[in-house]
Amino acid sequence: MSSDRRKFLKQFGSTVVLSSAALSSFAALEANERRVLQAQKRVSPNDKIRVATIGMGIMGFNDTRTALSCPGVELVGCCDLYTGRLDHAKELFGANIFTTKNRHEILDRKDVDAIIIATSDNWHSTIAIEAMRKGKAVYSEKPMVHYLSEGLGEIKVQQETKAVFQVGSQRVSSIAFQKAKELLKEGAIGQINCIEASFNRQSALGAWQYTIPLDASLQTVDWERYQAKETVKRAYDPNRFFRWRNYREYGTGVAGDLFVHLLSGIHFITGSKGPSKIYSIGELAYWKDGRNVPDVMNAVIQYPDSKEHPAFEVSLRVNFVSGDGEHSSTRITGTEGVMDLSDENGFTIRKHKMPVAPGIGGWDSFNTYTNAMQKELMDDYNKKYSATDQQSPSQPNITYAVPEGYNTSHEHFANFFDSIRNGTPVVEDAVFGFRAAAPALACNESYFHNKVIHWDAENMRMKENG
Numbered sequence: 001m002s003s004d005r006r007k008f009l010k011q012f013g014s015t016v017v018l019s020s021a022a023l024s025s026f027a028a029l030e031a032n033e034r035r036v037l038q039a040q041k042r043v044s045p046n047d048k049i050r051v052a053t054i055g056m057g058i059m060g061f062n063d064t065r066t067a068l069s070c071p072g073v074e075l076v077g078c079c080d081l082y083t084g085r086l087d088h089a090k091e092l093f094g095a096n097i098f099t100t101k102n103r104h105e106i107l108d109r110k111d112v113d114a115i116i117i118a119t120s121d122n123w124h125s126t127i128a129i130e131a132m133r134k135g136k137a138v139y140s141e142k143p144m145v146h147y148l149s150e151g152l153g154e155i156k157v158q159q160e161t162k163a164v165f166q167v168g169s170q171r172v173s174s175i176a177f178q179k180a181k182e183l184l185k186e187g188a189i190g191q192i193n194c195i196e197a198s199f200n201r202q203s204a205l206g207a208w209q210y211t212i213p214l215d216a217s218l219q220t221v222d223w224e225r226y227q228a229k230e231t232v233k234r235a236y237d238p239n240r241f242f243r244w245r246n247y248r249e250y251g252t253g254v255a256g257d258l259f260v261h262l263l264s265g266i267h268f269i270t271g272s273k274g275p276s277k278i279y280s281i282g283e284l285a286y287w288k289d290g291r292n293v294p295d296v297m298n299a300v301i302q303y304p305d306s307k308e309h310p311a312f313e314v315s316l317r318v319n320f321v322s323g324d325g326e327h328s329s330t331r332i333t334g335t336e337g338v339m340d341l342s343d344e345n346g347f348t349i350r351k352h353k354m355p356v357a358p359g360i361g362g363w364d365s366f367n368t369y370t371n372a373m374q375k376e377l378m379d380d381y382n383k384k385y386s387a388t389d390q391q392s393p394s395q396p397n398i399t400y401a402v403p404e405g406y407n408t409s410h411e412h413f414a415n416f417f418d419s420i421r422n423g424t425p426v427v428e429d430a431v432f433g434f435r436a437a438a439p440a441l442a443c444n445e446s447y448f449h450n451k452v453i454h455w456d457a458e459n460m461r462m463k464e465n466g
Contacts (some may be wrong), residue, residue, distance in 0.1 A: 023130040043072030049417055052112045053121030054103050054127055056080035056089055058210070059141050061118050063168065064093070066409045067139075070417050079106045081222040082241070084213050093359075101222045103127060107134045107400040114420060117141060120250040128165070129157045137164035139413070142264070143256045144430065145439035148445070149436040151460060158430040164419045166426040167433030169264035174214070174344035176402050180332075181269045181273060182225035183339070188349055188398065190336030192270065195260040197330040198272045199254075200322035207287045207295060207320040212238050213333050239290060244448045246291030248448075253293035253439060254318040257281070259440040262316055265341070267436050270309045274457030277302040280443040286321035295320035298444045307384060316443070337395075346407045351395035357385035422425075434460060 049072060053064045056078050067073050077098030078089040086099040100106060106115070109128055113135035117127050125145045130137045131284075144167045145151050158165045170179055184192065201207060213220075216238045223236045230249060234240065244250035245257060252260075266272065278301050282294035301314040332339040337351040360366055360381045366374060402408075412427070419426045428436075438460060442453040454463035 024146050047271070047421055048072050048074055049113050049420055050070050050076045050098055050111055050154075051089070051114045051116060052077040052079070052098075052106045052109070052139070053116040053118060054079040054106055055117060055123070055141075056082075056085040057118060059168075060085075060116070060118035061089075062409075063118050063139070063141070063413075066087075066407075067116060067413050067417075068093075068408055069407075070414050073417060074088060076109065076112050077106055081226050082213075082216070083220040084215065101225065102148045103130075107131055107136065113137060114139065114416075120226075120244040120330050121252045121256055122146045122250045126229065129154055132161045132163035132165065134158050135161070135163070137416075139166050139168060139416050140433070141168045143167075143252055143440060144433040145173050145437055146252060146256075146437060146464060147440070148441050151438060155430045155434060155460075156406055164416070164417045165430050166412075166419065167264075167428045167430070167436075168412065169261055169428060169433075169436065170409045171261065171265045171344040172268040172428050172432075173412040173415050174402065174408040175344050175406070175411075176341070176344055176400060177265055177268055179400050180339060180341060180347050181271070183349065183398070184273075184332065185333075188337060189332065189334030189339055189385050190353070191310050192332060192334045194333045195266055195330065196311055196317075196333075197266065197314065197328075198317040199228045199258040199262070199319050199328045200318075200324050201326050202322050202324075203326065204287075206242055206326060209287070209289065210243050210293075212242045216242065237428070242451040243291075246289070246293060248292050248444075250328075251293070253444055254282075254320070255293070255299070255440045255443040255447075256437070258318050259297075259299065259316050259443055260437050262328075263314075263331060263440055264432075265344070266332075267312060267432070269332070270303075270312075272303055272308055274303075274305065274460070275301045275439050275455055276304045276457065277312070278439050278446055278453040278455060279451075280316075282447050294447065297443065297447065299446070344402075345406070346399070346401035347397040347398075351397065353393045353395065355392050356389035357381070359390075375392040400453070431460075 051073060052069055053060050064075060068075060075093050075097055077100065078086060079100050080086050081101050090098055092095060106112060115131040117124055117138065117140045119127065121143060124140055126140050128140050128144070145154060190250050221241055223241065226241060228231060240247055240250065251257070278299065280297055280299035282297035284291070284294050285296045287295045296319050299316040301316065303309070303312050303314065305311040328343060330341040336353045337349055339347055341347040357435050360378065368378060415427045417425050435457065439455065442455060445452045456463050
């Protein structure tokens, strides 16, 4: 064992809590070990990756910071349609970075290797296709498309250009999700049959009522460029620009913002290509501020039996005015246990296996029979099943936690830059990204048109007739 390996295990090994007996594989832990050792290496000038970010809102600034935390990454420029964000980019990242409101001035630069796309959802696919055709690697925020109709076209361009393309649902890079995937495959909770996943929020900011700058105006916002794709041109509205998630014309609502995170994790862990049926309901229950998307949404999604997994049902919920506070959870239920993932940083498996014997007495018609019949039945039962067969097997829970200091967003970007440097497969390519986005966007389709959506997961198309 190398000294670096010993150093890693000494520093991080005790942080990964496995309260059951030793597991058969530590692939996820070893993957993180490789990442730590790689991060310690010096990057040569020839390995430097030069990035530019288009869309400097909340995710744009966060993604840019995370990208720059990876070794050998340099920021060339930023594009946004609000002057104040371009000025702030220079404050944070240096006065010498290039800034512009015209994305083409970024895409045309020869010194840009990779583009981070963090615009409003309606621009994701357009800019991604433009960037790939310019020979750029693309990191696209989720969802990768605004409409279902855009998905196959974007995949086609990626396949034609061979561009490195990764979607930004970071939990698929988490070593906790890698371990969860491994344990599910090994049968840790038996055969999966249903999943419940949710995001709860209870604040104005959580409900997308973001702060609007005092100098917001047609002089500081390029409103014409912002709505260039829209058929219906609207008068300048700062809410539609700075709080775009609240409007279908620019965003994808709670489904595209949050269901897609949940579905990305579910698809990664189960290996699923997608569902066959989607139905959603919702309402605008509290945040009646002019938005045209619901603040509470529930969806029921059916995943058919496939070579990747048995049939199971998924229930999704987002509640922007939840008295339960702000948290997220994914619960995967199988025939012999439950896997609870509160976030991408760990999970707990609680095991409960049925006894061999079916049971007798208790809440049972047994007690309605004569005493003589009850005795005869009990004698027969005890002859068929031993005392051990009549007991539920006792199995310890499993708790898994990522190493202290581990950052899933950093890991996701590190995987992206590995793909650029080494040609290794990305963890969330265009096909995976669309397969995760499609059922989320289908929830919107179901909600707004009040119908069941039938989906062809293999060919990634909506079926006209169920």
